[in-house]
Amino acid sequence: MPRTSSSTISSACLSLAISTALRATSIVSRLYTPVTEDWNNIISQPQSSRRDILYRMAGLLFGTAGIPLSTWPQTTINGINRVAELGLDCMELEFVQGVYLKEEDAIPVADAAQKAGIRLSAHAPYFLNFNAHEPRKLRASQGILFKAAHIASICGAGNVVFHAGFYLGDPPQETYQTIKKYLAEVVTKLKEEDIRLWLRPEASGKGSQFGSLEEILELCAELEGAAPCIDFAHLHARTGKFNSYPEFTSVLEQVRERLGDNALKNLHLHISGIEFSAKGERRHLELQESDLQYNELLRALRDYDAGGTVICESPNQEEDALLLKSSFNAISPNK
Ligand SMILES: [Zn+2]
Numbered sequence: 001m002p003r004t005s006s007s008t009i010s011s012a013c014l015s016l017a018i019s020t021a022l023r024a025t026s027i028v029s030r031l032y033t034p035v036t037e038d039w040n041n042i043i044s045q046p047q048s049s050r051r052d053i054l055y056r057m058a059g060l061l062f063g064t065a066g067i068p069l070s071t072w073p074q075t076t077i078n079g080i081n082r083v084a085e086l087g088l089d090c091m092e093l094e095f096v097q098g099v100y101l102k103e104e105d106a107i108p109v110a111d112a113a114q115k116a117g118i119r120l121s122a123h124a125p126y127f128l129n130f131n132a133h134e135p136r137k138l139r140a141s142q143g144i145l146f147k148a149a150h151i152a153s154i155c156g157a158g159n160v161v162f163h164a165g166f167y168l169g170d171p172p173q174e175t176y177q178t179i180k181k182y183l184a185e186v187v188t189k190l191k192e193e194d195i196r197l198w199l200r201p202e203a204s205g206k207g208s209q210f211g212s213l214e215e216i217l218e219l220c221a222e223l224e225g226a227a228p229c230i231d232f233a234h235l236h237a238r239t240g241k242f243n244s245y246p247e248f249t250s251v252l253e254q255v256r257e258r259l260g261d262n263a264l265k266n267l268h269l270h271i272s273g274i275e276f277s278a279k280g281e282r283r284h285l286e287l288q289e290s291d292l293q294y295n296e297l298l299r300a301l302r303d304y305d306a307g308g309t310v311i312c313e314s315p316n317q318e319e320d321a322l323l324l325k326s327s328f329n330a331i332s333p334n335k
Pocket residue numbers: 123161162163202
């Protein structure tokens with residue numbers, strides 16, 4: 001499959017994003033005042049040594065994919081305050097249709113999250129494809145992921161989730177190598193600009209979309225600064241499996257084997273119900289309308305002493321996030 005060689009790609013999009021980003025670099029450094037001391041410890045380390053640091057978090061944090069539905073007016077800052085009011089812990093900024101915050105809007109978001117004690121992550125736009133066949137689309141994917149990571153970092157977010165791409169008929173191994181190559185260039189730029197956050201390639205919900213659990217774990221093992229976003233609804237929809245205690249623990253075992261014990265303390269998970277067909281995911285469902293054995297999943301997470309963030313993508317996001325949090329606490333009353 002002919003492709004432009006990576007070394008010759010001069011990325012106009014990426015350069016533009018970076019020049020814009022540079023203007024805020026001093027602001028970014030000043031804003032690295034994350035929510036907890038532990039978070040501060042890990043995020044202040046260079047990308048290269050973060051994987052080796054024990055990420056001691058107080059168990060799992062639970063929150064919503066985007067601004068809670070019960071927020072009015074629907075602004076990001078109101079969303080953060082609503083998450084806190086609900087008794088939840090974290091919120092994912094939904095940049096899925098575009099990175100909707102400007103630098104100057106991101107600064108008050110960081111302040112609000114810090115004041116409310118809410119940990120932020122971000123979800124990059126859906127239309128990325130690091131296996132695109134057109135160089136223009138590859139460059140756009142790089143530029144957009146860089147921009148999402150940059151704005152997320154100004155918001156004080158520690159994780160940026162993204163969908164890495166589609167096979168487009170290419171063999172999975174070739175797709176993997178292509179995605180790794182173009183992502184590595186983004187990692188290099190993030191390092192050069194000292195933008196520190198975890199890149200979180202997400203396990204996908206469709207067989208046509210790159211992102212089996214194995215592929216994601218392999219990518220994270222090979223790519224500095226990357227850690228998995230494990231979407232349990234997607235794992236279930238992609239295969240019809242992953243819906244019992246032994247299957248959930250097998251996922252955590254694979255994370256441990258491939259990325260080490262510390263990766264289990266630094267998870268970023270998506271949990272919701274899901275409707276799916278033989279082709280994979282159709283739509284997210286409320287947990288209690290779905291077949292997802294979430295109590296078994298929470299028990300597996302508790303038994304492995306998992307740490308990190310759980311983002312609920314159910315249509316009733318805050319209700320299901322609260323259901324997950326209370327169910328987890330009922331299993332593990334000391335956390
Ligand atoms: Zn996603």
